Amino acid sequence: MTLSPAARWSLRIAMGLGLVFIYVPLLLVLVNSFNGDRTFAWPPDDLTTRWWAAAWANEGARQALLTSVKAGLGATAIALVLGTMVSFAVQRFAFFGRDTVSLLIILPIALPGIVTGIALDSAWRSVMGDLGIGKGMFSVIVGHATFCVVIVYNNVLARLRRTGTSLEDASADLGASPWQTFRFITFPMIRTALLAGGLLAFALSFDEIIVTTFTAGPGVTTLPIWIFNNLFRPNQAPIVNVVAAVLIVLSVIPVWLAQRLAGPEAGASRT
Amino acid sequence: MTALGSYLHRHPRLRLAGLLSAPLLWLVVAYLGALAVLLVSAFWTVNGFTGETVREFSLANFRTILTEEVYRAVTLRSIGVAAAVTAICVVVAVPMAFFMAKVASARSRHWLVIAILTPLWASYLVKAYAWRILFANGGPVDTLLGGPGRGPGYGLFATVVVLSYLWLPYMILPIYAGLERLPDSLLEASADLGARAGRTFRAIVLPILVPAVFAGSIFTFSLSLGDYITVQIVGGKTQLLGNVVYANIGAANNLPFAAAIATIPVLVMVIYLVAVRRSGALEQL
Structure with a gap:
């Protein structure tokens, strides 16, 4: 379609405004983490790094960070195994109910997070509670893994679609055992997709708050929960802001790595 | 390992079952099961005095939602x-x-x-x-x-x-x-x-x-x-x-x-x- 120069320019302006809308709030948090004023008087006239030092020394924030990393690693490990299995089943086999399976995978992120959260909460209370297993780190990992599976699934599925089976067929024709074919052909083909999917799943788990709120036991405070608990305490505001700034800076890493590892299709599959 | 691999290779249905069983078990038990429990518990009520859940079928909750x-x-x-x-x-x-x-x-x-x-x-x-x-x-x-x-x-x-x-x-x-x-x-x-x-x-x-x-x-x-x-x-x-x-x-x-x-x-x-x-x-x- 040949667009008139005016149409091109208005699209360009829309894009620019959209990017400004997306990035201004994030930049504001970054700048505010150096704002010397406790109530973030704007514009800031006193720039300081003392909040960064205070945040670094904050025991609660550090503990929460550690908890989040543990939960993320656990959920990612489960999601990698389960997501890869389903993607192979869906991509390499035709079977009755295949569409249902792919719908079932999407369901945990298609339904509102609060529904997933309280479903897991009530199931845990009425089933696992009766078995004597209380809520804690384990229930958080179960909750996170449930919606992380789809991330790995999407990444591996996209890779399997793109690569096809000709290399594996060739390997089998040349006399390789199924194990050899997997070890030397299939696994190297999907390795970067696994890395990208695992990374994105970890990032999603790291950031999750709604399901976490409902599945975490009393002693389990992940970083998002810590931020939320401290959000309404004026005293803690500067420290919360520094933690927020750190998270914004860190968020560049998974996207950058995923792009490197698996090409542009990987990053998009958070959906 | 190899014997199992070749056996599975000759039986694609079995391979499929192997691939699907764990993830489906997880999603059906941990997720659909939880949704089912949620749906069922929507029909329960809470005793106003003791605060304990009464596990008996009741439409009281939905009546409240629809009428209030x-x-x-x-x-x-x-x-x-x-x-x-x-x-x-x-x-x-x-x-x-x-x-x-x-x-x-x-x-x-x-x-x-x-x-x-x-x-x-x-x-x-x-x-x-x-x-x-x-x-x-x-x-x-x-x-x-x-x-x-x-x-x-x-x-x-x-x-x-x-x-x-x-x-x-x-x-x-x-x-x-x-x-x-x-x-x-x-x-x-x-x-x-x-x-x-x-x-x-x-x-x-x-x-x-x-x-x-x-x-x-x-x-x-x-x-x-x-x-x-x-x-x-x-x-x-x-x-x-x-x-x-x-x-x-x-x-x-x-x-x-x-x-x-x-x-x-x-x-x-x-x-x-x-x-x-x-x-x-x-x-x-």
């Missing part, structure tokens, strides 16, 4: 917010996605995709928090509009803005992906055959755009419908379905009633999914 004005208002308000957020996201996302897919050069397209993806990975909470500062009394929005109290402050408006902000990338990405699959040659062919820009848009772009927009709307709509964090951070006293569910689990400790209210967004989403399925949106996810 406040719950009807909250439901309609939540659906309204979700619809407004979706509409705003469509209006903002379509030009951006179109620019990315069809106007930008291949090089800048790559960077634009990264620019849209990156904030998706910044913490949800951090983004809502950023807007809390923006909308604060005497904050940047107020200053821009001429002083403390001049901006909209916390409330329904702020909630809609922040939710639109949060879910915008979920709308841009499927639209971009759809438009990118549309070959430029088709657009050129349409122009060569004498179609004006408007005609090309209607005949070529729109059939791609509509399912992509619906795919994006599944996310914006569903995510807005279930949100209760943003509304607590920037919503002031605004009540949405998510808050009511949360309040009933926390302070009121009435899980059955919370479950009954939580069936509302599920019902709305199921209706929505069935409605948009015909457009082919689900294949675009």
Whole structure:
């Protein structure tokens, strides 16, 4: 379609405004983490790094960070195994109910997070509670893994679609055992997709708050929960802001790595 | 190992069963099972004196939801917010996605995709928090509009803005992906055959755009419908379905009633999914 120069320019302006809308709030948090004023008087006239030092020394924030990393690693490990299995089943086999399976995978992120959260909460209370297993780190990992599976699934599925089976067929024709074919052909083909999917799943788990709120036991405070608990305490505001700034800076890493590892299709599959 | 491998190789059905059993067990037991328990517990009640759950079938919760004005208002308000957020996201996302897919050069397209993806990975909470500062009394929005109290402050408006902000990338990405699959040659062919820009848009772009927009709307709509964090951070006293569910689990400790209210967004989403399925949106996810 040949667009008139005016149409091109208005699209360009829309894009620019959209990017400004997306990035201004994030930049504001970054700048505010150096704002010397406790109530973030704007514009800031006193720039300081003392909040960064205070945040670094904050025991609660550090503990929460550690908890989040543990939960993320656990959920990612489960999601990698389960997501890869389903993607192979869906991509390499035709079977009755295949569409249902792919719908079932999407369901945990298609339904509102609060529904997933309280479903897991009530199931845990009425089933696992009766078995004597209380809520804690384990229930958080179960909750996170449930919606992380789809991330790995999407990444591996996209890779399997793109690569096809000709290399594996060739390997089998040349006399390789199924194990050899997997070890030397299939696994190297999907390795970067696994890395990208695992990374994105970890990032999603790291950031999750709604399901976490409902599945975490009393002693389990992940970083998002810590931020939320401290959000309404004026005293803690500067420290919360520094933690927020750190998270914004860190968020560049998974996207950058995923792009490197698996090409542009990987990053998009958070959906 | 090898013997097992060859045996499995000769029996594809068995391989399939092996691949599917663990994930399906997980999703069916941990997830569908949990949803089922939720659905069942919506029909239970809580004893007003002892605070204990009475596991007997009762329609009391649903009767309360249907008859009391406040719950009807909250439901309609939540659906309204979700619809407004979706509409705003469509209006903002379509030009951006179109620019990315069809106007930008291949090089800048790559960077634009990264620019849209990156904030998706910044913490949800951090983004809502950023807007809390923006909308604060005497904050940047107020200053821009001429002083403390001049901006909209916390409330329904702020909630809609922040939710639109949060879910915008979920709308841009499927639209971009759809438009990118549309070959430029088709657009050129349409122009060569004498179609004006408007005609090309209607005949070529729109059939791609509509399912992509619906795919994006599944996310914006569903995510807005279930949100209760943003509304607590920037919503002031605004009540949405998510808050009511949360309040009933926390302070009121009435899980059955919370479950009954939580069936509302599920019902709305199921209706929505069935409605948009015909457009082919689900294949675009």
